[in-house]
Amino acid sequence: MKEIVILGSTGSVGRQSLEVIRRLPGRYRVAGLAAGRNWRLLAEQIKQFHPRVVSLAGPEEARELAQHLDGGGRPPEIHWGEEGLRAVATCPGAAVVLSAVTGTAGLEPTVAALMAGKNIALANKETLVAAGELVMGLAKAKGVRILPVDSEHSAVWQCLSGAPPGAPDRIILTASGGPFLHEPADLSAVTVEMALAHPNWHMGRKITIDSATMMNKGLEVMEAHWLFGVALDRIQVLVHPESIVHSMVEFVDGAVLAQLGVPDMRLPIQYALSHPGRWPGPVPRLDWRRAMRLTFLPPDTRRFPCLKLASAAARTGGTMPAVLNAANEVAVQAFLDRRLGFTGIPVLVERVLDAHRAVSGASLEEILAADAWAREYAQRALDREQLPCCRRD
Structure with missing residues (x-):
């Protein structure tokens, strides 16, 4: 045991x-x-x-x-x-x-x-x-x-099972789009309660807000890059509102493999523990006798600017992704505390990124120092700058 x-x-x-x-x-x-x-x-x-x-x-x-x-x-x-x-x-x-x-x-x-x-x-x-x-x-x-x-990376991992090195050509990470996929482009009136009402997943408060801003998907692109050794420009994000296809891999011959299942974190948790075997599942099965629609849409970075910020930080590399993540953690907590509006999250993150000079090949100490600097800078910006405020109704 x-x-x-x-x-x-x-x-x-x-x-x-x-x-x-x-x-x-x-x-x-x-x-x-x-x-x-x-x-x-x-x-x-x-x-x-x-x-x-x-x-x-x-x-x-x-x-x-x-x-x-x-x-x-x-x-x-x-x-x-x-x-x-x-x-x-x-x-x-x-x-x-x-x-x-x-x-x-x-x-x-x-x-x-x-x-x-x-x-x-x-x-x-x-x-x-x-x-x-x-x-x-x-x-x-x-x-x-x-x-x-993570369900997306577990899906990629399962799709890559038995694939030889060099076979994967592209990773496609799916995103639910969160609660605001079909809302008007102006999200300034979003409240904490609205942002926490995820349509498909039951998650912690922080990750639920990250899903609503799509910052989580930007972070997952970076995670996939390191886990699977695939270049950033070969990792694509698609909005998939049904959350049935958890991610896909396109191979060099053009074949695409996808992992499907109900949106339930217990399945990827169990697979991580059972690998390379499979144990009896803890979640309901998909019912293929029922009509099922699978929708895929390109993400709208105007509606979800956090995805664009994460992409820019990933391309810069060094300590910039650590700064992005730290600033986002401060911004999300400020939104949950009703000190910052929903549209203020990317504004605050961008201001911190603009003030940082990335360090390449950073040690653990340098990464932690960049993280601490970003948190302090973000907190000062919250106190001194005019940022979108939170709706309280």
């Missing part, structure tokens, strides 16, 4: 990962769990899965958890903060680290896990956006694998 640790166990992907593991007794044992501030949910997960080591965001949450577990059998080691994330990520005996921490907070523990020789089931796209060259180089040097968990 393989041992696994989950970083971000109380988030959307983390909870679904534990659901997959619960359904498949005898396949995996949970050795470690890392959460944010939701110590109560982590306590429930500890009682179900009995990990050896756990971590929370801060000392207060760790203290609350310890008091709650006191006297309830043999408790796990309890850590907190960045050191806690690293402790869980490097848990002795664990073969796989499922990284589902949101944002660049997942970068350092993922690097620590790679250094410890762990295979990574990666649901944290920001790790490869910010430090793709470094992370993939480290994985190669350590002889470990990066197993994609």
Whole structure:
């Protein structure tokens, strides 16, 4: 039985990962769990899965958890903060680290896990956006694998199964288009509630907003570039509102393979854990007896300028993608906090990008420094500049 640790166990992907593991007794044992501030949910997960080591965001949450577990059998080691994330990520005996921490907070523990020789089931796209060259180089040097968990990259991975080197000519990533695909071009009246109402997927708040702006698709292009070694100009984004085709690969002979399924993250999570085998599925099957429409549209970068910003940052390279991601995290949180309007997200991101001079071949320290600079610059811009404000109705 393989041992696994989950970083971000109380988030959307983390909870679904534990659901997959619960359904498949005898396949995996949970050795470690890392959460944010939701110590109560982590306590429930500890009682179900009995990990050896756990971590929370801060000392207060760790203290609350310890008091709650006191006297309830043999408790796990309890850590907190960045050191806690690293402790869980490097848990002795664990073969796989499922990284589902949101944002660049997942970068350092993922690097620590790679250094410890762990295979990574990666649901944290920001790790490869910010430090793709470094992370993939480290994985190669350590002889470990990066197993994609994002539905789009899992689809590409499945389509490439058995393909010889050089056979894929183009990767086609599909995007739902989010809740505003058919709305008027002026999105200045968008509220937080409107942006969180995704038509197809049930995800965390941050990734749901990224889907609404299509920033997520720009980040996924960069992730695909590093995961599969395909040039940026050979990766295309298509809007596919039905979210049935999760991505496609076009080969040098013109053949196109696609992976289809219901929009449910449990399927790519399970495939990352079962690879190279396949286990009985955790999700409903497509009903081919019913009429089905599959629509594909080119993305409108005027409606979704974040996609264009991400493309420009990817072409520049160096520390620019890390800055893009950091600025976007600040902008999305400001929108969720109702300090910034929906159309202000790309405005703020662009201002931070314009102020940054990219560093090529950056070390982990330089990447983290660029990330910190971008966050500080974005926060100052929020405070001092005239940016579109959030609708409150």
